[in-house]
Amino acid sequence: MKGTVLHSPGDVRFETVDPRIEAPTDAVIRIAATCVCGSDLWPYRGLQPIEGPTPMGHEYCGYVEEVGSDVTSIEKGQFVIGSFATSDNTCPYCTFGYPSSCAQREFISRAQAPFLRVPLADGTLVATREAPPEDMLASLLTTSDVLGTGWFAADAAHVEPGATVVVVGDGAVGLLGVLSAKQMGAERIIAMSRHESRQELARTFGATDIVPERGDEGVERIRDMTKGIGADSVLECVGTNESMMQAIRSTRPGGHVSFVGVPHGVELAGEELFFSHVHLHGGPAPVRRYLPNLIQLVLDGAIDPGKVFDLTLPLEQVAEGYRAMDERRAIKALLQP
Numbered sequence: 024m025k026g027t028v029l030h031s032p033g034d035v036r037f038e039t040v041d042p043r044i045e046a047p048t049d050a051v052i053r054i055a056a057t058c059v060c061g062s063d064l065w066p067y068r069g070l071q072p073i074e075g076p077t078p079m080g081h082e083y084c085g086y087v088e089e090v091g092s093d094v095t096s097i098e099k100g101q102f103v104i105g106s107f108a109t110s111d112n113t114c115p116y117c118t119f120g121y122p123s124s125c126a127q128r129e130f131i132s133r134a135q136a137p138f139l140r141v142p143l144a145d146g147t148l149v150a151t152r153e154a155p156p157e158d159m160l161a162s163l164l165t166t167s168d169v170l171g172t173g174w175f176a177a178d179a180a181h182v183e184p185g186a187t188v189v190v191v192g193d194g195a196v197g198l199l200g201v202l203s204a205k206q207m208g209a210e211r212i213i214a215m216s217r218h219e220s221r222q223e224l225a226r227t228f229g230a231t232d233i234v235p236e237r238g239d240e241g242v243e244r245i246r247d248m249t250k251g252i253g254a255d256s257v258l259e260c261v262g263t264n265e266s267m268m269q270a271i272r273s274t275r276p277g278g279h280v281s282f283v284g285v286p287h288g289v290e291l292a293g294e295e296l297f298f299s300h301v302h303l304h305g306g307p308a309p310v311r312r313y314l315p316n317l318i319q320l321v322l323d324g325a326i327d328p329g330k331v332f333d334l335t336l337p338l339e340q341v342a343e344g345y346r347a348m349d350e351r352r353a354i355k356a357l358l359q360p
């Protein structure tokens with residue numbers, strides 16, 4: 024069968040792969056839907072080196088095709104969703120609520136394919152009680168990473184009922200950070216975006232204000248809008264030095280900054296950090312911890328995060344999905360095997 028492999032920057036190929044059970048704790052699933060992640064664009068753009076041909080994709084949901092002999096809680100035929108990071112759900116880090124730092128963690132990287140091997144299937148995968156309706160697949164797929172990460176951004180930034188929240192970054196994660204902040208009861212949600220279609224989606228997800236300015240100008244606008252105080256919670260969903268500084272400088276003393284964009288060139292000055300008086304919390308989102316709740320919210324129809332997909336392609340056209348996202352013609356591309 025064929026799967027997605029990145030050979031060098033800009034060179035995405037759909038070529039032969041062979042997922043199969045390799046360890047007794049593995050499962051192989053038939054992918055129902057997968058997608059291109061904003062973080063896939065870093066190596067695609069050559070901003071993150073790769074060592075030779077690299078299989079791609081880490082957002083997935085689908086049907087269990089086969090399980091290894093030690094798998095006990097997942098069965099053939101079930102519909103399952105898993106995190107981009109595998110976890111055993113039993114080690115100390117998992118027990119503390121950080122399965123994406125699991126002692127046995129592996130990063131999934133072969134999901135843009137018709138079948139996927141999932142290590143530590145019992146810990147990593149969450150099964151739904153029955154097969155979901157087709158029209159919920161897109162929203163369920165988001166729980167695997169992009170929604171889970173947006174949710175962590177809001178959670179780690181300590182969003183509380185009544186809070187004033189700023190979201191830096193209008194990619195899919197930032198937009199779902201808006202949705203998450205709304206779910207957590209934020210009163211004011213300021214989305215920083217200069218793209219009309221993304222501003223519109225941010226409003227659909229619950230943004231009350233849009234600020235197109237960036238950097239120091241963006242910080243100035245947030246200060247003006249909060250009577251000079253700064254925001255309670257700021258979600259940094261980009262990963263550049265500029266966005267990180269913008270987030271910290273937009274936060275009031277005692278406020279919380281989360282950072283969920285994979286950092287590229289972020290360097291914080293100790294003295295500024297010291298006097299900013301903010302809480303910082305970020306990292307790879309502990310998606311597995313949130314999965315049961317997020318899946319339920321989708322199945323209940325309480326949220327519709329699948330709206331971030333504004334492009335749907337057959338899986339074999341994956342290269343076009345990368346191009347469309349790279350050129351910002353698409354917010355996020357869904358791929359159907």
Ligand SMILES: [Zn+2]
Binds near residue numbers: 114124
């Ligand atoms: Zn663990």
